[in-house]
Amino acid sequence: MASAAEQLAANMNMGSFAKATELHKRLLFTLGALLVYRIGTYVPIPGINSQAFLQFFQNPDGQRGILDMFNMFSGGAVERMAIFALNVMPYISASIIVQLMGTVYPPWEKLKKEGGESGRKQLNQYTRYLTVFLALAQSLGIAAGLNSTAGLVDNPGIFFIISTVVTLTGGTMFLMWLGEQVTARGVGNGISLIIFAGIVAVLPSTIARLLGLAQQGQMSAFALLFIAILAVATVVFIVFMERAQRRLLIQYPKRQEGNRMAGGERSFLPLKVNTAGVIPPIFASSLLMLPTTVATMTANADLPSWMSWLPLVTAQLTHGQPLFMALYAALIVFFCFFYTSITFNPEDTAENLRKYGGFLPGIRPGKRTAEYLDYVLTRLTVIGAAYITAVCLLPEFIVSQFGNSLYFGGTSILIVVSVTMDTVAQIQSQLLAHQYEGLIKKAKLRGRGGRGAPTPVRR
Numbered sequence: 001m002a003s004a005a006e007q008l009a010a011n012m013n014m015g016s017f018a019k020a021t022e023l024h025k026r027l028l029f030t031l032g033a034l035l036v037y038r039i040g041t042y043v044p045i046p047g048i049n050s051q052a053f054l055q056f057f058q059n060p061d062g063q064r065g066i067l068d069m070f071n072m073f074s075g076g077a078v079e080r081m082a083i084f085a086l087n088v089m090p091y092i093s094a095s096i097i098v099q100l101m102g103t104v105y106p107p108w109e110k111l112k113k114e115g116g117e118s119g120r121k122q123l124n125q126y127t128r129y130l131t132v133f134l135a136l137a138q139s140l141g142i143a144a145g146l147n148s149t150a151g152l153v154d155n156p157g158i159f160f161i162i163s164t165v166v167t168l169t170g171g172t173m174f175l176m177w178l179g180e181q182v183t184a185r186g187v188g189n190g191i192s193l194i195i196f197a198g199i200v201a202v203l204p205s206t207i208a209r210l211l212g213l214a215q216q217g218q219m220s221a222f223a224l225l226f227i228a229i230l231a232v233a234t235v236v237f238i239v240f241m242e243r244a245q246r247r248l249l250i251q252y253p254k255r256q257e258g259n260r261m262a263g264g265e266r267s268f269l270p271l272k273v274n275t276a277g278v279i280p281p282i283f284a285s286s287l288l289m290l291p292t293t294v295a296t297m298t299a300n301a302d303l304p305s306w307m308s309w310l311p312l313v314t315a316q317l318t319h320g321q322p323l324f325m326a327l328y329a330a331l332i333v334f335f336c337f338f339y340t341s342i343t344f345n346p347e348d349t350a351e352n353l354r355k356y357g358g359f360l361p362g363i364r365p366g367k368r369t370a371e372y373l374d375y376v377l378t379r380l381t382v383i384g385a386a387y388i389t390a391v392c393l394l395p396e397f398i399v400s401q402f403g404n405s406l407y408f409g410g411t412s413i414l415i416v417v418s419v420t421m422d423t424v425a426q427i428q429s430q431l432l433a434h435q436y437e438g439l440i441k442k443a444k445l446r447g448r449g450g451r452g453a454p455t456p457v458r459r
Contacts, residue, residue, distance in 0.1 A: 020434040023187070023427065030186035033178050034197045040084045040174075041077035041198070045167045047160045048081050052151045072412060075198030083171040085142070086135055087198060088191050091176045094130035096279065098123055103342050113348075131176060132169065139168035187430065188423035196419040199412045227398065234394060238417045241387045244273040246380055248373075250358045267358075269349075271377060274384040276339040278418065281392045281411040283339075284331035288324060325396050329389045336385035346373035388414070 044050045057071075057079045071078035074087040102112040102123065111119035143164035147156045175194055182190030210227065213219040247268040350370035359365045363372050392410030 020431055023430045023434065026185065026187045026430070027427075030182055030188065030193065033182050033186060033190070034193065037084065037175065037178065037194055037197060038075065038201065040171065041075050041082045041201075042080060043083050044081055045083055045085070046163050047154050048146065048164075049152055049154055050080060053081050053146075054079055056149070056152060072202055073195055073198050075201035077198070081146075083167050084175060086138055086168050086172045088172065088175050088179060088194055090134040090138060090172050091127070091131045091179075091191060092195075092282075093134055094127045097130060098127045100342060103345075128176070132173065135169040135172040136165065139165045139172075142168065187426050188419070192415070192419045192422070195415060199416055230394070234391060234413060235417055237387075238391060238414060239421065241273055241384075242418060242421060245270045246273070246376060247271075248376065249361060250353065251361050252356075252358050269353075271344075271380055272384075273380050274387060275344055275377070275381065276336045276384065276388075278411060278414045279339050280332045280335035280385075280388060281414065283335045284328055284392075285411060287331060288328060325393055328396070329393060332389045332392060333385045336388060337381055340377065340381050340384075344377060346370040346377065349373055 070085075070087070070089060073089065074082075074085060077085045077087065098108070102108045108123065108126075111122055140161070143161040146152050146164065147161055153160055176191075179190030179194055182188070182193060186193075210219070210224060214221065214224045247270050250267045250269050252265045252267075347370045350366060350373060353359060353369060354365040360369055360372060363369050388410075391414060395410050395413075
């Protein structure tokens with residue numbers, strides 16, 4: 001028999017959506033915030049020659065290294081050198097660093113485990129401070145690089161460097177604040193939605209390039225249809241795998257409370273197949289793009305003899321090359337296991353189960369439970385790593401056939417699908433909460449007109 005929550009979820013329709021006025025306000029606020037973000041990606045930083053920078057960015061070799069990934073995540077803001085060129089990447093990096101430090105640095109680990117809500121707020125404050133530091137460092141490097149390149153800046157000098165650092169850092173901090181506002185007053189995770197909007201913004205140009213190749217005869221109609229079917233199948237596969245989980249049965253013992261027996265409940269411990277999320281491909285892409293980025297920046301410089309190998313290696317570390325795909329797959333698998341071991345601690349989970357009286361049927365509490373959790377999680381991570389590797393390598397095979405102009409990374413597909421699923425789930429939870437409120441109001445009205453209500457007197 002379906003539960004009350006499942007029955008309410010099954011009855012949700014457009015009528016219930018039309019009555020949820022609070023949800024309408026949240027959706028409008030979210031759309032307005034994303035519109036502000038998209039407008040900012042077209043506002044160039046002061047003093048930059050936008051046309052000259054665009055020609056410099058779109059070099060004929062098509063090898064821009066890590067800038068390609070940043071440009072895709074920022075919705076084209078990097079190639080326009082807009083005020084939001086850094087996007088929220090410094091915040092993402094700071095969040096990952098603070099999360100990693102929370103597992104190896106004892107004071108932060110204590111805040112994470114025992115601090116509660118105040119500890120979480122303190123770690124969030126550390127994340128903001130680290131975001132400012134990373135944004136300042138990255139914007140200073142960008143400003144110095146632009147200032148030293150002839151033709152990109154109208155009036156190079158110290159004033160341009162200072163204004164660029166302030167503008168880019170301020171843009172990142174504004175996006176961080178905007179993301180927090182969306183999380184609090186909108187629908188979905190604000191930071192994730194900002195990245196989502198940037199990735200989706202480049203989809204039309206990718207589709208236009210596909211159609212252009214088909215019109216020019218460089219791609220057959222069959223190949224175009226195959227890519228379209230493959231894209232749909234990939235999205236369906238990602239949805240299936242992101243929702244897949246292993247549910248471990250948790251049993252709580254019965255206990256005597258007065259004259260009756262209490263307890264004996266059963267619950268489940270859900271373990272996702274993809275515990276690491278999208279972090280492994282992001283780390284792997286960043287590491288592999290660094291040599292290409294360095295080679296691009298030093299293309300016109302005289303390299304010392306001991307660095308003569310750099311151009312040869314970077315030529316193989318481009319999208320679609322066998323060496324790139326092999327290293328990409330190896331790094332994804334490594335970071336899947338590494339990040340999963342950091343985010344999920346079997347010993348802590350086993351200890352929490354023992355503390356509250358729960359146990360896995362057939363498994364002794366304590367050390368044996370931790371070993372069993374580690375056993376199950378390791379095998380789930382193998383499946384998750386294979387899934388992420390397959391999704392991320394699929395675009396690389398397409399690139400090897402049709403060139404870099406069609407590059408749309410597997411990381412982007414994972415982010416788009418994951419954020420869409422999370423946002424839809426939050427919208428459904430908002431509708432479910434609205435239906436619960438409606439049922440509670442009806443129950444109160446029935447109670448007032450029921451047994452305890454005064455009987456009207458006819459005269």
